Amino acid sequence: MAVKVGIPNALLYYIYYPLWQAFFNEIGVQVVTSGKTTKDILNNGVREALADACVPVKIFFGHVMGLKDRVDYLFIPRVVCVNRKTIYCPKFLGLPDMIRHSITGLPPVIDIRMDSRQGYFAMLKAYTEIGSIFNASKHSSFRAYKKACRTLNRYNKLLQSGWNPHEAMSLLRKPGSLSKPPEPSLNFAVIGYPYNIYDSFISVNLLDKLRRLGVGTITTENISPLLLAWQKNCGLPKRLFWTFSDRALKAAHLLFKQGRIDGMLHLTAFGCGPDSLLNKFIELEAKKYKNIPFMTLMIDEHTGEAGMSTRLEAFVDMVKRRKEALACLK
């Protein structure tokens, strides 16, 4: 029977799962995921995590609780830096330690450090080290890593052509299985971290709600990294330190500048340190673009369906009326 490695459906899952899955499968390891976030997963996470942790980290704890008794290993890599320029939020860096010290009865945790600043071959070395845990030779790990990188490239291309991670993963499994929805009457930018936006439980189904209201969405993941790189430091003396915050700020600047959106939403998590800075910077930028309405939505473990729907409906309604009024003036 194949060894089973558990990957929680939280945090970096939305960015790297296709790579991780392809790598493990290629070296003969079975991957088990924790599934969609549910009320029980959230409650378990809230119970086990430190009280002042942000809600995505609490959710990660809940996913680990749901996986730990079903797998031989848990995969919680210490992802520090992948672009040699920015680092992930400190919560990512300490994640394996937080999990180990808070949850008992865990299977062995694979917590390999991934830090591209350690040299050109740092990532390959990290994956070779992971492979060695499962007795994969250096050559097999190298081959598996290359194949996994190709899968990740295909995934990123799907994201950049407008699909969300769930859709892109389905399309990787079954090409051509989805068709694009009809052109929406409004388009919103939804800025924030992928693990908040795409986790339908914690975002209270934000993307689906917007779709039902006739609003198309564009997120940071839908934008080419080259376009984001051109935003340089977004007018700041230096770029933001944290990878996701840096990308989100650049996406907001780019989308405001391009002017092809009717509104912008910033989804932020209660208890997020980097967001206290990021939200302010996006708000300041939004003030320069009076023609693009902007709203911040804060989520926490108590966010309710009704409150979120009311705010969204009111915002969409306001943007629609505004657009109609402007069209009449032309």
Ligand code: SF4
């Ligand atoms: S960036 Fe914010 S939301 Fe994300 S893990 Fe760090 S503190 Fe939590």
